Amino acid sequence: MPYQIKHFILIFLFNCCFYAYSQSEETEKNIAIKDSIENYLINASEAINTDKLANALQNISKAKELAIESQDIQYIAQTNRVLAELYLELGDLNSAKEQIKKAIEIQTKLENEIALANSYNVCGSILTKLKEFENAKKHLDLSASLTEKNSLKELEGPIQINFGLLSLEMNEPESAINYFNNGLPKIESLQQSYYKAKLYIGKAKAQMMLGLLDDAVSTNELAMNIGAKMGFLEIQSESLELNSRIFQEKGEFETSLINLRSHERFKDSLFNVNKEIIAQDARAKFNIEDEKFEIEELKEENKQQQKSLKLGRLTTILSIALITILSLLTLSLYKNNNLRARANELLQNKNTELILAKENAERASEAKVQFLSTITHELRTPLYAVTGLTHLLLEESPTPNQKEHLNSLKFSGEYLLSLINNILDLNKLEANKVEIENTSFNLQKRINDVLIALGKSAKDRNNKLHYEFDKSIPAKLKGDPLKISQILINLIGNSIKFTQNGDIWITVKMINRIENKVFLNFEIKDNGVGISDKKQQSIFENFTQGSVQINRKFGGTGLGLSIVKNLLSLMDSEIKLESELGQGSRFHFDLKFEVFEDVVSNYQEEAKKIDYNIMVDKKVLVVEDNKINQLITRKILEKNKMICDVADNGNIAINKTKDKDFDLILMDIHMPGISGIEATKQIREFNTKIPIVALTAVTLDDNLDEFYNNGFNDIIPKPYKTEEFFTKLHKALSQKQTAT
Template structure:
């Protein structure tokens, strides 16, 4: 390289670096100003939500001053959006409209679609206040289309809320509630607390217009909670005003007057700030006349021209510098290629490790599934002995006192089976993969059975159980009685465990009845140790109790309340807790049921119709490896004059069917040697007529087709109800006789 060029090149590099550094400083300065504007506008929006209008105005003034200083039309438009919200809150609707239209004009011109959606939402709200309903609806629909197109889910909830407010303004509460319900999950997912509170107050208003007073009260309570938590004075004022109207409808005029006074008190405190003065101050500080704006635009144009001249002078220098940069770039590319090769090698090694980890995770998952299947079978097998022996003892003419205890034992066995299933499948429950049953049942009797089962533990702790059941609740409901029992046993058992020498109240009331549906409220209240405010949020998590001391003193796994929460979520409800340390606790939840006469098979009723004489002297082969279960099944059959033969495993069963004549086979599945399924397949090779019923403790979630495909006629899961057992036997035997 020539010597002069060697001398010039470092100078050129220094000039380029200085130019780049100055540009970087300018970019950093702009970034800091824009960040400050965003912070001021966020503060202003929060202050408007909390009715702190002077504070909001101050933040907007700072934001606009910075936007004008930086000559940034994007942020001027953004400031006008928030300013429109302030004027709307101040009651100056025309000024609000003027400001938002200015923002919309700029955003449309520069195709800023995301901010345009937000501006259109504000404009739609303003048009609703101006009673220009058609224009408001079109504007909100345009805003919603933009949010869906550009996937701005955080704005979608607010737009749907404003659509609900529009429907409410048009005196269409049903449509309003529909919009509110569709927006609530979105608003909730983005923690938009002010919008959520505003939604609840207006939904409560719509419910009141539809004369759904109890639902209006519950919804207004939710709004009041948010208003108090986040200090939204306007929300609390609206809630009190709505309470006043609700109580007036209920003819509770004293409560109505108290609520109205609370509403007026908040309104008075809000209006201590003179809104007219703030309006004048906003105009003085923020309204720039056209000449000033024009001067700023000309100044900006002048600055741009000067920048263009500077850039022109530097073009030649940069062209020369570009040659040097390309040379450096070539060197950099060479080094990068070497680095990329090493990175690819590392990536391949990582991929190999990830594949190995994936295979290990899959094996662990398979092992977990196998463990759950095995442990389910092993727990259900002894539980079959408990329920079977209970049935046999009930058949031995027990005394009334013994019969009550045996019935409690029978009910507890059923509950234990449900509990085993839920604990073993807790991960499935939390993933919402557990299905609800839908059968008819007597709720009052179901709760009575729960209280009988828990009466001894209550008596042991010297507690009194008080049961208040609303007699207007229909006797027959459609739902999942086992899950209802599990919820109540966990909650009532929890109250008994944490109460000594006290009282427990169980209250069930009818909230509402619509056509063939009833809405019920459940309360379980105790006078026990109570739960601190700090622990009330975590008490429903898995394996959580109030404290280590509570765990040591009272015992338990800490799973009960978690299961309750998940079960109620599955039933579209949620658990609420009211408690104070040392003063007891109250758990509340609501459930919806259908009024229904069950048309499905009622095995207890069918058992009454069974002709047991027709089953007398029938020969049944029981294939079962567990000696206790053999004894129980044999005793139950022989008490009804059925001839019973036993095979200890599948091989013996196949041979016995070849050598003897049987009317029916009861086949276990898990046995030493060949399984029950394999034994049935072998029997079907030479005898296709004999009924084979699977009597098994295997989990049947997804295996039903496998049973029927391999030759089984029916399935009885263990432990079973005796009525179901004989109903299925009778059905199989009578069907065999008719064929």
């Protein structure tokens, strides 16, 4: 390289280092100032929440002085926002509005969405107090949109509170309660004590407006407790004042007066006297600082012009050196860019392929979800007919032999429902999202039921079932009986299917007992066709069978062993297999249970307490398009002396509800014409008191809120257990009777 070029490079590097050093010193100073401003603003916000308003004013003043000194308009805007919050707390709404407007103007120019989200929220709160409701909602909507876009979790709860307070001011207490309920989980997850107390006060006011005075007292007490614990004096004062109003509404005037006097003592001892003094001090101080800011802006502009002249000279020298170096590098960069362009083209092609593959996978996933949703309903609807007819037949005094068959059919129906739920939601099972129940059951009886249900299949293939149950195992255990049945039916059914003229051994032994826990070993052994070593590695995968020939000969989906593996994994166990072609197979696994005394299920226990006299002569409208399901539901109701009417679709149900007086409506969801949800919404427009219970075969995992929000009082999933059915009907009718 020529000497002149080396000389230019050395000069260039020296000047760059000198400039970088001078800039780094200035950067460190700016960082220190910004840290101080942020600390002052954080302290000010905390002081506002704890009602130390003079302290808040002092911190804001220091923050603004530093912001003006550093000429950082971003922090000036933040100072304006916190100052607006202080004015709002002081009751000076016009000054608050003026400060938040300044903050929003600056932040809009800077396109600072996070800061704008906070400012729009404060602005919405101020405008609500000023009764500018439409403008307040507009700003809260903007805040909510930016909060969701930028994932500002800490702001989600306060926004819901401000929406709720706006609804209160607009005399919409029900809407306000919905906002408060939506915001509570978000506030609790972040432990935002101040906002939690504000939320409870707002909710109590809404409950008072709705006439729910006892609920209002309880909710307000929660706010009072937080205020006392955290030292929020304003919260305590507001809670006492609200209590006074609630007890006055209740007619408990002495209690109302006690709360009012306590509130007045808080007002006198707090800061209401000092608020106006602090507000005047703030207006005077910050008006002077705004003028100081304008003067400082002019000075800063003059300094910037002088710096620009110096920088211009330095830039000219550096530019000449830089151009020289860049000229030498151009050729090398040109070649590198050609190589990079080719590599980018290859990467772009690969990215396009990946995007297409991702879109195809997403479409396939959506199609699968839609299919599962549809088939779930289609399978559960006829299954409702099976379980309903079984229940009716069991109540018609069958012979002992018929009763055994009907009990077996009832057990198989329950098992089939569980199987449908797990197979149709297999992706949920594999993601470990299936919930394991924990109820008491008789394991020996459960296995006997499984063997009775599978007895005919074994007899058809001329197989003998040998059952050995350890007598030392306690009669009652605590666990998930349906999942146990599903595991055993899959394993025993598998052995029956792949064994002809053979034997199948089912053995349950107790391995150990520690206090109230027992450890059991389950073994299912057969002398059937067996499984090759190669297939043993994949037999527990979805849709996998021994071979194509086995699939054609024996049938099946290939899902059974996959479900067994996943269910045992959820129960902290593992399925083990030993097999040899032509010699049979042995499946075994261990499970842990708690020993449990006789306890009936909640619905069974509640069913025993039902006063069936409440149901006599009650008029029930059954909204159902399936004729068999109509017949079953009608017979079950009329057996209990209830008067039943039927509507084939939602439109008929609406007209019948207008023309006749019913005590209860049982509403199906999927029907021709309008859905059960839409029919319920229309009925609620003219009748808000009649209990409406969803009797539906749809999957309820993610839809409960939708049902309750659209006017349903309760939900009964089909097919249902009779105890659950009558318990929920009794509850709905009792609540209606109490209300009237």
